[in-house]
Structures are given as structure tokens and as C-alpha cells.
Amino acid sequence: MNSIQPLNDIIVSLSNHVRQGAPRQLLLISGDRQWCQQQISGLSCPTTRILWIGDAGVGLVPPVQLKPVSAKQTHQLLGQESECVFFDCWSGFNPNGFGQVAGTLIAGGVFVLITPPLSAWQAFNDPEYGHIAVEPYGVADVGRRFIRHLQGCIGSDTDLIQFTEDNPLPQLCRPTDPLASSAGTHVQPEAETSSCSAPFRTADQERTVKQCLQAVRQSRAVLVLTADRGRGKSAALGILAAVLMRRGITAPQPDIPNTDSSVNRDRLDIILTAPSRGAVQSVIAMLERFLSAELREHPRDLWVYGQNRLRFMLPDQLSRQQPDADLLLIDEAAAIPAPVLLSLLDYRRVIFASTLHGYEGTGQGFAVRFMPTLDRRVPERQLLSMQQPVRWAEGDPLERFTYQALLLDAEPVTLAATPAQWEGVNFRKLDRDDLIADSEMLKQLFGLLILAHYRTTPGDLRILLDSPNIEVWAGFSEEEESKLVATALLAYEGPINHGLAEAIMAGTRRPKGQLIPQTLLAHCHIPEAAGCRGLRVMRIAVHPQRQRRGIGTALLQAIEQASTDIDWLGTSFGATAELLSFWQPFGFRLQRLGYNRDKVSGTHAAVMLRGVSPAGIVLQEKGTEKASLQLKKLASQGTGQISSDLLSLFAL
Numbered sequence: 001m002n003s004i005q006p007l008n009d010i011i012v013s014l015s016n017h018v019r020q021g022a023p024r025q026l027l028l029i030s031g032d033r034q035w036c037q038q039q040i041s042g043l044s045c046p047t048t049r050i051l052w053i054g055d056a057g058v059g060l061v062p063p064v065q066l067k068p069v070s071a072k073q074t075h076q077l078l079g080q081e082s083e084c085v086f087f088d089c090w091s092g093f094n095p096n097g098f099g100q101v102a103g104t105l106i107a108g109g110v111f112v113l114i115t116p117p118l119s120a121w122q123a124f125n126d127p128e129y130g131h132i133a134v135e136p137y138g139v140a141d142v143g144r145r146f147i148r149h150l151q152g153c154i155g156s157d158t159d160l161i162q163f164t165e166d167n168p169l170p171q172l173c174r175p176t177d178p179l180a181s182s183a184g185t186h187v188q189p190e191a192e193t194s195s196c197s198a199p200f201r202t203a204d205q206e207r208t209v210k211q212c213l214q215a216v217r218q219s220r221a222v223l224v225l226t227a228d229r230g231r232g233k234s235a236a237l238g239i240l241a242a243v244l245m246r247r248g249i250t251a252p253q254p255d256i257p258n259t260d261s262s263v264n265r266d267r268l269d270i271i272l273t274a275p276s277r278g279a280v281q282s283v284i285a286m287l288e289r290f291l292s293a294e295l296r297e298h299p300r301d302l303w304v305y306g307q308n309r310l311r312f313m314l315p316d317q318l319s320r321q322q323p324d325a326d327l328l329l330i331d332e333a334a335a336i337p338a339p340v341l342l343s344l345l346d347y348r349r350v351i352f353a354s355t356l357h358g359y360e361g362t363g364q365g366f367a368v369r370f371m372p373t374l375d376r377r378v379p380e381r382q383l384l385s386m387q388q389p390v391r392w393a394e395g396d397p398l399e400r401f402t403y404q405a406l407l408l409d410a411e412p413v414t415l416a417a418t419p420a421q422w423e424g425v426n427f428r429k430l431d432r433d434d435l436i437a438d439s440e441m442l443k444q445l446f447g448l449l450i451l452a453h454y455r456t457t458p459g460d461l462r463i464l465l466d467s468p469n470i471e472v473w474a475g476f477s478e479e480e481e482s483k484l485v486a487t488a489l490l491a492y493e494g495p496i497n498h499g500l501a502e503a504i505m506a507g508t509r510r511p512k513g514q515l516i517p518q519t520l521l522a523h524c525h526i527p528e529a530a531g532c533r534g535l536r537v538m539r540i541a542v543h544p545q546r547q548r549r550g551i552g553t554a555l556l557q558a559i560e561q562a563s564t565d566i567d568w569l570g571t572s573f574g575a576t577a578e579l580l581s582f583w584q585p586f587g588f589r590l591q592r593l594g595y596n597r598d599k600v601s602g603t604h605a606a607v608m609l610r611g612v613s614p615a616g617i618v619l620q621e622k623g624t625e626k627a628s629l630q631l632k633k634l635a636s637q638g639t640g641q642i643s644s645d646l647l648s649l650f651a652l
């Protein structure tokens, strides 16, 4: 059987069908390895904007014209556009990579997911398992629940096109209109979505930039711009910056930036920040596009136009140095911790831009942790939002699938108005097979974790479901058993065999996982750490409507009581006064304080332990002694590397 031709037809027809407003299709090619390889080997790849995501040598061999990009490197593709993506699951299904690369596909494009036969996918030894299994577990111990979840998403998606040995590509491949007719989705004519003037992609984007231009003419302006992914919010910041660099901040602004090149006389300083330099690629691309040759790029992330300047800085550096600026643009604000964002409010003009449901960080956490304080401190702040996607149509089939597969829109359930007094909470360890079967509960739980930690990614969902050393605990409201009020993600760590422990102490090996035993062995030089077994609280979260009612503490108590086979309970987190006043009263003591500040949160990682068996108590005491020496040394050095305020918070 020769199926190469139909696939070729799809790719060829792309040039005709890639256009604004057309749906993006998800095409599933599933079959045994040889058959899958056959389908793609003869592709002619007529467009250059095709991405092959996979690892050569591990997965399938891509057509010669395509250079494979590993799913772990897809962050480098952020801001790029593609017309066709091949995602080779024979190389492994990396959830973060899937989410990132799906966002590059433009309207009318095809996302080709190549998998083993669906019925055999769970039995397939996914190369990702090697990253999920931590010492001493092997890949055979890794769960298959995430793949089961994907199978469920595929099975229930009526827009998805399946291509298998038994189910060849039928009408789809007609070169005349293969994509539009296949999905049963309406292809919008371009005019419907482009009722806006250049350089804007959508009317939404045009309106937003104009609103920002108007607001920043005032001497004080705080704006919050929210949107789902791919609504053109980063580009909007770039267009805004281009207009302002061309004309200055107080001059009346015209509608579009490229009609008048008069440069303002006063120097304008703009600072742009985001969790990483890669996250602002769209902003810089717009700046370069609209200021073109007259824009000069200097080393160290500085762009100059006339005498106006835009500088990129990472959040922690910015929050510490607070250099003068006329305007601060913060992109991907949800992936920056709330205290850092709040420290930037002293800038007189600030625009916070945030993705609502991203692959990293979350607008929901932003809404719960940052917005209430912002509302109190700056009641006059303006809220802007963008709905229209720039790269694809609303209701896009691939966007819907991505949301379901990666739980991008997971949110905790809304609870009844905060009760005046203690309401009972039942705590228990969850069976992860039950969890995957109850998608509502899984969404509540993952939503709570996303909301509680700014760095939760879809990759954490796979680890939560499948990692062999993980336990998931939950607290349910006694009144309504279906309502989740707290959760904790725990990892078993230790014991570590003698040979490995020696290698860790000597600094020659650094196995995956085992964070606390490795810290105690490698940094604190406590050999006894190898013989102990403990439970590290990787993450704990209490529903925002129920915090400060003793629920977090009660959850820790329940975990400790049920875990009779451990020597210690441990944790590692970015140290803040608030979190220390949660962990320390429960008996957790510092073992090691990280020297490096996190570039985004500005915090130092604190590893803490509470011994629960006699051996664990001895271990905790030894670690505390070492930590005490470390703190004394840091205090005497007085380098300011770690603030004395932080050092004074630790009870040893």
C-alpha cells in the first residue's frame, strides 16, 4: 500500500489553505513503526515552514529536507510560525514541547501527530520514561496514565483526523480543498478576521495598542493586559514600544507607527521584562519590523532608536536595581511571582501583560495572588483583554485539543463563601488510576497546583500521574466530598546505595531526583543521609478561599501519621518570610540554603527537614548544625549575597 501520495497532497495544499481564519487540523498517523516511517519517508515538503519535532536516532527518520528539533528544545521556536508540524511520538511525548510547538502553527496549518498504534501506545517504551523515572526506579516502573489520558482525548475528539493502516486518508487528500472540508469546520474568509489596519493583525490588537498609547500619555498609568495564548499580546507590546520610541511618550499618538518618522526630542527609556529573554521574541520582532534599519541593537539587550532606548532585564535584576524608566513593560507576568511584580509598582507607568492559560505559569494564579493586592494598591489600574486569536480562528480544533490534553484551563472549583468557622476536611492519599478516570477531579487538582506555583508546566502533569516515586494527597470538604480544598505532591527519596552515595559525595555523580539525600550528601557531607528514607513535599497548596485555617498544617499531619515507613519529611522551596512561618512551626529545620538567587523570583532555595524516626531526627540535627555554620559564614562574609533579613528568619 502506498500512502505517501495523500500525505504529500496535504502538505502541497497547505500553500493554498494557510490563511487567516482557517482552522488548524490535527492529523493523527498511528501504526507500527515501519508503517509510520513509510508514510513520511517520501514527503516532498514544498514549504520551508515545516517543523519536525523528534530526536533523530531515537524516533523516526525525518525526510531529508527537515532538520529535527528535539521536543526539549522547542522553547527556541517560541515566536516563530509554521505551516505544518510533525510531532514524532516515537521520540517520546514531551508535554511542554507539544504545547510550545502547537502555538507556532498558523491558521490553516496541519499538526501531524505520529504515534504507535493507539491500542499499543501504553505498551510502547516511550523515551520520555527515562526522564520520568528517578533512582532507583527503571522505565518499567513508570505509569502509563498520561498516555491513557491522551488516548481518551484522541478518542473523544470528533475533529481529529485519524490515519491508520486500516483507515487510510480518504477524501481529505483531494488537492482541491483537503483541509477545509475535512473538519466540518467553517473556514472564515480573510475579510472576516482582518477588519483592522496594518500593522495590526486583529481589531482587538489595534484597540489594545491605542488604549495603551492613550493611557501612557498620563504621568501615572498601570495597565493589566490579559489574553489566552496567541492573541498577539506580545506583538502588541512591541508595536506600542515602536510607536513610543518613534514619537516619544507625551506626543499625541497617531493610529499606526509607520506613517510618520518624526523623532521626539526628549529621551525615552523603556524597560522590558519577562521570565526569560526568549519570551519577548515577539516584542523585539515587532520593534525591529517597525523601526527597521534605524533601530540599533547594542550588546546586553539594549535597543536604541534616535535617543530613545529599550532595555530588556530579567525580573529579579530589575526588582533589585530598579533603574529609572518612563515605561515598564512586563510580558508573561503570570510566570513571575506576585511579590516581584508588586515590587515593580513604583514605576510610574507599568503594563502587565499575561497569558491566561499558558504552558508555563498561569493567569489564574496571577488573578488570585497578584490582582487583589494590585486592586488595593492601585485602584485606578486599567484592565484590558484580547480575545481574537492572531494565528488561528476562534474555536480552533487544535487549540481545543491542546487545552484538553495538557489541562491548560484547569482551575480549582469555586467554593462557597468562606465559612465563618472551621469546616471539616477529610485527607487521604489518592489512587492515581482513580484520578485519571475522574477528569473533573484531575482538573481541580492540577488547577490548584498551577494556581499555587508560578512554575507549574504540563510536564508536571505527566510526572504527577506517572512518576513511580510520587504520592498525591488531597483534602476534601466534609460538606461536599467532591470539592477539593487542598493537595500535596510528595516524592519518596532514599535510601541510596553505598557506591552511589560515595560518588555523590565525591561529586562524580548527580542522579536524577533524590534532591534531599543528594543535598545532604554532596553539600552538607553527611554520609548518614544515604541510609534514610524520606518523603519530600514537592508541592503543597490550599485552596485560596480556605488558606490560614490550619488546613495546610493538618494535611502535613495526616501525611506524617500515615507514613510510618519514613525517617524524615522534607521540603525545598524559594525561601520567603511567609513560607518559613508555615514550615518552621511544624518542626521543619533548615539543612541548606542555596547561594544563587532564582532569576525570576529572587528567592534562595531552602532545603528543610523534620526527622520523624530516631535515625531521621539524628539526620535532621546534623543537617541543622551544618546549616548553622553555613548561615554564620554567610553573615560574617557580609557580601550581601544573601540578605541579613533572610538569614535572621531561620530558627535553628
Ligand SMILES: CC(=O)SCCNC(=O)CCNC(=O)[C@H](O)C(C)(C)COP(=O)(O)OP(=O)(O)OC[C@H]1O[C@@H](n2cnc3c(N)ncnc32)[C@H](O)[C@@H]1OP(=O)(O)O
Pocket: 452, 453, 537, 538, 539, 540, 541, 542, 543, 546, 547, 548, 549, 550, 551, 552, 553, 554, 571, 572, 573, 574, 577, 578, 579, 581, 582, 583, 585
Ligand atoms: C514546597 C512547596 O510547595 S512551598 C509552596 C507552598 N505553597 C504555596 O505557596 C501555595 C500558596 N499557599 C498555600 O497554598 C497555603 O497558604 C500554604 C500551603 C502555604 C499554607 O496552608 P494554610 O492552610 O494556609 O496554612 P495554615 O493555616 O496551616 O498555616 C499555619 C501557619 O503557617 C503560617 N502561615 C501560613 N501561610 C502564611 C502566610 N501566607 N503568611 C504568613 N504566615 C503564614 C502562619 O503562622 C499560620 O498560622 P496562623 O494562621 O495561625 O498565623
Ligand SMILES: Nc1ncnc2c1ncn2[C@@H]1O[C@H](COP(=O)(O)OP(=O)(O)OP(=O)(O)O)[C@@H](O)[C@H]1O
Pocket: 079, 080, 081, 103, 199, 200, 201, 202, 205, 227, 228, 229, 230, 231, 232, 233, 234, 235, 236, 282, 285, 355, 390, 391
Ligand atoms: N501585528 C502583527 N504583525 C505581524 N505579526 C504579528 C502581529 N501580531 C502578532 N503577530 C505574530 O503572531 C504571533 C503571535 O503573537 P504574540 O506572540 O504576540 O502572541 P501572544 O498573545 O503574546 O501569544 P503567546 O502567549 O503565545 O506569546 C507571533 O509570531 C507574532 O510575531
